[in-house]
Amino acid sequence: MEPVRSQINQERIEAEPPLKQKKLRKRKSWVPGLLLLVPILLFLFGFFVVPMLYILYLSFISTDSLSGAGAVYSLQNYITLFTDSYYLSSLWITVKISLLSSLVALILGYPIALTMAKSTPRMRAIITLLIASPLLVSIVVRNFGWYLLLLPNGTINSFLMNIGIINKPLNLLFSELGVVIGLSNAYLPFMVLAIVTSLYNIDPSLEKASAILGASPLRSFFSITLPLSLPGIVSGCVLVFSLSMSAYVTPALMGGANVPVMPVVVYDQINNLLQWTFGSALSYVLLATTLISVFIFTRAFEKSKFKEVFR
Amino acid sequence: MNTMGKLRGAVAIIGIIYILIPLVVVIPASFTSAMYPSFPPEGFSIQWYTKILERPEFIEAFFNSLQFAVLAAFFAVLFGTLGALAIAKYDIPGKTAITSFLTAPLSVPQLVLGIALLIYFTPMMLAGTSTGFLIAHVIICVPYVIRLVLTGLSGFDYNLEKAGAILGANPLTVFWRITLPLIRPAIISGGLFAFLTSFDNVTVSLFMISPEMRTLPIEIFSTMQDAYNPIVASVSSVVIFISVVLILILEKIHGVGKVFGGGHH
Numbered sequence: 132m133e134p135v136r137s138q139i140n141q142e143r144i145e146a147e148p149p150l151k152q153k154k155l156r157k158r159k160s161w162v163p164g165l166l167l168l169v170p171i172l173l174f175l176f177g178f179f180v181v182p183m184l185y186i187l188y189l190s191f192i193s194t195d196s197l198s199g200a201g202a203v204y205s206l207q208n209y210i211t212l213f214t215d216s217y218y219l220s221s222l223w224i225t226v227k228i229s230l231l232s233s234l235v236a237l238i239l240g241y242p243i244a245l246t247m248a249k250s251t252p253r254m255r256a257i258i259t260l261l262i263a264s265p266l267l268v269s270i271v272v273r274n275f276g277w278y279l280l281l282l283p284n285g286t287i288n289s290f291l292m293n294i295g296i297i298n299k300p301l302n303l304l305f306s307e308l309g310v311v312i313g314l315s316n317a318y319l320p321f322m323v324l325a326i327v328t329s330l331y332n333i334d335p336s337l338e339k340a341s342a343i344l345g346a347s348p349l350r351s352f353f354s355i356t357l358p359l360s361l362p363g364i365v366s367g368c369v370l371v372f373s374l375s376m377s378a379y380v381t382p383a384l385m386g387g388a389n390v391p392v393m394p395v396v397v398y399d400q401i402n403n404l405l406q407w408t409f410g411s412a413l414s415y416v417l418l419a420t421t422l423i424s425v426f427i428f429t430r431a432f433e434k435s436k437f438k439e440v441f442r
Numbered sequence: 443m444n445t446m447g448k449l450r451g452a453v454a455i456i457g458i459i460y461i462l463i464p465l466v467v468v469i470p471a472s473f474t475s476a477m478y479p480s481f482p483p484e485g486f487s488i489q490w491y492t493k494i495l496e497r498p499e500f501i502e503a504f505f506n507s508l509q510f511a512v513l514a515a516f517f518a519v520l521f522g523t524l525g526a527l528a529i530a531k532y533d534i535p536g537k538t539a540i541t542s543f544l545t546a547p548l549s550v551p552q553l554v555l556g557i558a559l560l561i562y563f564t565p566m567m568l569a570g571t572s573t574g575f576l577i578a579h580v581i582i583c584v585p586y587v588i589r590l591v592l593t594g595l596s597g598f599d600y601n602l603e604k605a606g607a608i609l610g611a612n613p614l615t616v617f618w619r620i621t622l623p624l625i626r627p628a629i630i631s632g633g634l635f636a637f638l639t640s641f642d643n644v645t646v647s648l649f650m651i652s653p654e655m656r657t658l659p660i661e662i663f664s665t666m667q668d669a670y671n672p673i674v675a676s677v678s679s680v681v682i683f684i685s686v687v688l689i690l691i692l693e694k695i696h697g698v699g700k701v702f703g704g705g706h707h
Contacts (some may be wrong), residue, residue: 268685
């Protein structure tokens with residue numbers, strides 16, 4: 132008995148290094164890790180953080196656009212922006228289109244997510260592949276598909292005219308409707324993936340319990356499934372809204388000059404008019420509007436009747 | 443229940459069709475024999491594919507895209523894998539903050555990033571150069587690589603590395619023979635994903651191109667703005683074909699849905 136016991140004791144002593152030594156090793160142990168991180172940290176600092184801060188700085192500089200000289204620090208860019216109705220209405224169109232795109236994505240996306248949550252794992256995998264793959268095909272290609280469908284002589288207008296519902300083509304493209312179709316289509320997969328994640332997390336026994344207690348499927352849905360999936364709905368809407376707010380390609384192709392959303396206006400200022408300081412101010416106003424809208428939206432839900440589901 | 447279930451299924455099918463339809467109509471439209479693109483196509487011909495060969499700007503843009511995508515994926519994988527390894531393996535203080543920082547380029551709109559880089563690069567003589575273009579694309583690709591490799595490392599058994607070291611392998615051999623093979627699927631998915639992200643990009647590229655250096659999506663974008671030409675349908679079909687092949691490989695290795703943070707298997 133005795134020798135075995137001492138052997139165990141000895142092993143334990145060997146296995147546990149003295150506290151001081153352990154601490155020392157731990158303090159030193161992350162240094163090589165930091166070395167691995169240095170390239171990417173430097174890279175992102177130099178080419179991401181600094182440029183982003185640089186245009187923030189530029190946005191507070193106003194230049195005399197005639198002479199180009201005499202740069203002074205001022206709020207002039209922001210004052211111009213907020214007093215000119217063109218920029219304010221552009222901001223409003225952007226918010227409106229982004230809200231509508233989120234709404235369309237939610238209405239179409241929720242049933243897809245619900246269907247995924249109720250199907251077999253194999254079916255889930257197939258639907259996930261079908262809805263996520265378009266995200267990996269260039270947006271210009273998806274927009275071209277909409278051109279084929281929505282142009283005045285496109286599939287939808289030809290069809291409606293052939294069966295005699297309309298006698299002149301509808302303006303589906305180069306309108307706000309066109310932009311909403313393009314954006315909701317482009318970002319719908321994000322909505323579905325956000326909602327489905329929260330649906331997967333719902334304990335299935337909750338719905339069973341409510342059925343046993345006599346609730347109709349509709350009632351179970353509205354008092355269990357829907358409230359518990361609110362975090363997914365909120366994060367999906369936030370994602371689609373923010374992506375729509377800053378989307379340039381789809382509004383440029385599907386709205387064109389008829390729908391001057393902020394990104395299109397900013398692009399014009401930077402690339403065509405070369406108004407870099409003003410364009411920088413517009414960029415940051417676009418960013419701030421997005422962040423503030425998202426904050427208000429999220430906050431409204433977190434303070435709502437269902438605040439418990441947001442942890 | 444049954445009517446509710448049917449209704450839900452019907453709306454879900456409409457939603458899935460809505461997601462897929464703009465891609466589905468492009469391929470048949472590219473085989474039209476008419477002078478304008480339409481769906482359904484008129485007649486059948488491959489003339490719009492042979493006409494691609496008569497448009498050197500598309501060919502050149504395609505090879506530019508390919509080159510940049512390969513290089514961007516390479517650097518994103520290199521930097522991203524090292525970063526992800528550091529975060530997963532070492533007890534670095536402020537780990538969560540570092541992770542959010544490394545994936546932050548995803549939350550900044552590409553439009554604003556493009557503007558910032560154009561303005562920043564111009565005095566550095568990097569605007570409109572391939573170096574500037576590559577830097578911009580690495581920035582937008584690296585967060586995906588970090589995310590994928592971190593997921594790949596989440597179940598990693600570090601005892602295997604220790605065992606290797608105890609058996610006398612030096613750290614480089616341990617990395618090469620043990621760590622790398624185990625996280626290879628995550629690295630390959632990260633690389634493929636970075637490739638597609640770069641290959642498809644329009645918004646950031648718009649600020650980085652020069653008249654002499656354009657990419658395929660940019661060429662499609664400007665052709666679409668000028669004219670309604672069936673050649674866009676055939677070029678787009680080629681893009682869809684390349685994407686589908688890579689998506690299927692990605693699905694086999696990793697699962698496409700997981701890349702975007704949703705859907706589990």
